Amino acid sequence: MKLPGKDMWLWTVPLAIALLLWEFIAGYVVRDPLLLPRFSAVIFSIYALRGVLISDILVSLLHFGIGLGLAFAAALPLAIAMGWSRSIFKAIDPIIEVLRPIPPLAWIPLAMVWFHLTHYAAGFIIFIGAFFPILLDSYTGFRDVPRVLVETGKVLGCIRDRKLIKYVAFPYALPFIATGTRVGMGVGWMCVVAAEMFGVSDSGLGYRLFQKFYFLHQMDYVVAYMLVLGLVALCLDRLFRHFVEDRLFKWKRGIVK
């Protein structure tokens, strides 16, 4: 483990250089705010937009929450079944493998037809995006429980499958489930923007970015919202890692690292 010290603030240097470069190229080389807005203009925009910004973030988070929650609720039981039972896996896996490569965005027409222009339409796209990573990583966790641990569970009194799953397979699979959820969150957030951009919704970060700002050629607003999108994703990821991974997985220390 590295000692905190000079390394801790190293990242500020490339960042500062990049921002200065951006400002310079935008202001003195490109000189066209339609092609490349200046960094200072973008910061101004964030301030100017502070009213709608919060509500947009909340709406997008709502879509995200719906989709992620449903994806988790659907993927987890299926992962238990597929991981634990070889025959269930063989029966269901082909269907999964056909559906999985279909880009979530290709589901937009169906989402609009099924859910119209409600929050659930956007939520559905995120559901599609998050479902498969959560499913795959989770069933891997359940499938790969070491035999010695399962047998230890049995000789200590877990006779029925339900107890084995509860006391042995599930705790073992938890880190895998977390990884899958984290990946699913990443894909899900990217789907949020695209779903909203294509008009599945009438509010949210993606909707406003594409339908309003782009249409009106307010490129500084566009870039401002792009940054917000990235920052929200970063926050979500960091929060997840802190609350879920760091807390739950101190027992993995020394195994991987």
Add this chain to the structure above:
Amino acid sequence: MNHKLEIRNLTKTFNTEEGELKALDNVSIEVKPAEFLCIIGPSGCGKTTLLRMIAGLEHPSSGEIILDGKEVKGPSPDRGMVFQEFSLFPWRTVIKNVTFGLEIQGIGREERYRIAEKYIELVGLKGFENRYPYELSGGMKQRVAIARALATDPAILLMDEPFGSVDAQTRNALQEELLEIWKRTKKTILFVTHSVDEAVYLADRVAVMSARPGSLIKCLDIDIPRPRKRTSVEANMFREQLLMLLSIERSKASISV
């Protein structure tokens, strides 16, 4: 005299891709209460299979296994087992590992912890209750495994080369500790090993198995009084007898292949 464990005409045949594989051929043994019985034999002779059947992890093709007058039907905490591989649940602390079997049985928290403390102290790990397995050495892990198997107060303790994964010095220390534990708990112990030295040092009786398909060749009473000296003349005599039996069996095995 009532036997603790009776094995009658036990035969096991596996169905593999290459056809039928007879692992055990008509094995019969009787184990006395509080006896320390070692089972040795050449590689592949089926001694692990025999132990696993007593534990209930495999089913006999024919024959009976009778513990305390009742036939064995499947795994249960009244037959404790310690595996050769490290089998602690990595997400549980030492004390939570030891209380596992008690937790499954529904015993209350305070009672569980009280019992577990007793056995943790017995194996010499007092103070390590809240450590995770990744923080323990190999020898310590196996000691926790022994405590865990004993915590459910099994009628018989089954050990499948439990000290095979640790270095030679730790192995000797663990053997001495095991004898101490055996003296204090008066458990019936069935101990499978490759090592003639280990068998002569630990056992009241040594059952020697033939090469595959395994059957019982000879039961040797080790009548050396305890505490035993590893390098005594009597120990050497028994060692020589056993080594000779084993080398005959080993050469039989290589011819029949």
